[in-house]
Amino acid sequence: GENVEQHPSTLSVQEGDSAVIKCTYSDSASNYFPWYKQELGKRPQLIIDIRSNVGEKKDQRIAVTLNKTAKHFSLHITETQPEDSAVYFCAAGDNNAGNMLTFGGGTRLMVKP
Amino acid sequence: NAGVTQTPKFQVLKTGQSMTLQCAQDMNHNSMYWYRQDPGMGLRLIYYSASEGTTDKGEVPNGYNVSRLNKREFSLRLESAAPSQTSVYFCASGPRVYEQYFGPGTRLTVT
Numbered sequence: 001g002e003n004v005e006q007h008p009s010t011l012s013v014q015e016g017d018s019a020v021i022k023c024t025y026s027d028s029a030s031n032y033f034p035w036y037k038q039e040l041g042k043r044p045q046l047i048i049d050i051r052s053n054v055g056e057k058k059d060q061r062i063a064v065t066l067n068k069t070a071k072h073f074s075l076h077i078t079e080t081q082p083e084d085s086a087v088y089f090c091a092a093g094d095n096n097a098g099n100m101l102t103f104g105g106g107t108r109l110m111v112k113p
Numbered sequence: 114n115a116g117v118t119q120t121p122k123f124q125v126l127k128t129g130q131s132m133t134l135q136c137a138q139d140m141n142h143n144s145m146y147w148y149r150q151d152p153g154m155g156l157r158l159i160y161y162s163a164s165e166g167t168t169d170k171g172e173v174p175n176g177y178n179v180s181r182l183n184k185r186e187f188s189l190r191l192e193s194a195a196p197s198q199t200s201v202y203f204c205a206s207g208p209r210v211y212e213q214y215f216g217p218g219t220r221l222t223v224t
Binding site for chain 1: 154155156157158161171172203212213214215216217218
């Protein structure tokens with residue numbers, strides 16, 4: 001089955017700096033890569049996703065890049081703000097194979113004011 | 114439109130007790146999922162239902178059973194709770210593997 005690894009497990013940045021979180025996956029059939037944000041005590045919420053026919057996607061201060069050859073994808077947050085502090089999860093799935101997502105272990109991002 | 118709802122929000126069980134966690138969605142989604150999240154850990158899939166009438170095991174199914182009662186409802190049952198099942202349980206739904214929407218979670222403690 002799919003295996004998703006996520007790094008780093010914790011990340012501390014100063015407000016205004018950029019943050020980058022990286023994930024690798026094992027199953028070359030995976031074609032959908034979402035990112036979720038989970039604030040303390042809350043449910044995970046989808047913030048951005050990318051599909052395998054696209055190399056990069058941007059939404060305001062967040063962007064995701066995908067390298068299918070190397071089987072890795074990354075989340076980039078620019079101009080970080082204290083409200084970006086949360087745990088971020090990457091995931092990988094193959095919409096042709098049973099509707100499952102496999103999640104990475106999460107990255108705790110702390111943005112210091 | 115309530116999205117995905119879960120009951121109860123909190124539960125404390127003694128070892129060996131049984132209980133059912135309820136999940137319902139009002140978004141007409143085909144697929145529903147049950148995950149567990151242990152402290153400081155990621156999400157692990159317990160069971161999922163790709164469509165009404167079907168259920169399949171995920172990564173960590175042992176000790177659990179599920180029922181897809183209808184398109185809206187997907188329940189998770191612990192037949193004989195163990196301390197290792199102490200966790201936060203999230204239900205999710207989605208039109209397919211894309212765009213999974215999570216419920217608020219059930220915090221379960223087994224003593």
